[in-house]
Amino acid sequence: MIWGAIAHDVQTDLIxxxxxxxxxxxxHDIIKKSNVIQLANSEYGEFKWIFQQDGVRPHTSKKTLTYLKQRCNVLDPWPPNSPDLNPIENLWSIMDTKLKNCNPKNEEEFIKIITNVWxxxxxxxxxxxxxxxxxxxxLVIEREGESINSFY
Structure with a gap:
């Protein structure tokens, strides 16, 4: 699993x-180690930004949301079928394109390459x-919730 976060003037390390x-x-291994909350607080101020994540279970568990809501504003609930609204999804696509011609020989080489791309x-x-x-x-409003992928 690969995780990273971006914002205006903020980019975490890749986890x-x-x-x-x-x-x-x-x-513990993603939110805390990435320092995403500290980075955003440093850039924007405490509780002056919104943490956006998708709806997978570890992101939306009661324990996770309690942890996050004590430290930042969280966009919750997140629409279940809304990858068009999450800029990081487009970033993964950009990275995928950059990785297409890479042929790592093993997992260690892959991690080195993807980290370098990030x-x-x-x-x-x-x-x-x-x-x-x-x-x-x-665009999502204009298209009444339909995919906007054809625009990007």
Missing amino acids: IINGTVNTECYI DTLSWKTLENLVISMYKRID
């Missing part, structure tokens, strides 16, 4: 997890994805 991610792993993403790419959120919301 690689071998095995299953449950609530405890998500809180670390060398341009700020312009990240900013465009974050700023596009307003347009995404308008």
Whole structure:
């Protein structure tokens, strides 16, 4: 499992997890180790930003939401079928394209390559994805909830 977070002027390190991610792993090995809350608080101020995540169970468990809501604003509930509204999904697609011609020989080499791709993403790419959120919301409303993938 690969996890990373972006925001305007914020990018966490990439977190690689071998095995299953449950609530405890998500809180301790991802949220805490990534320092995402501290990074966003430092950039925007405490409780002056919104943490957006998808609806997978470790993200939406009562324990996770309690933990997060004590430390930041959380977009909850998140619409169940809304990948169009999550800029990180488009970032994963960009990374996938960059990784297409890579042929790692083993897991260690793959982790090195994907981490390098993540670390060398341009700020312009990240900013465009974050700023596009307003347009995404308008398009989803205009399309009455239908996919907007054809626009991106």
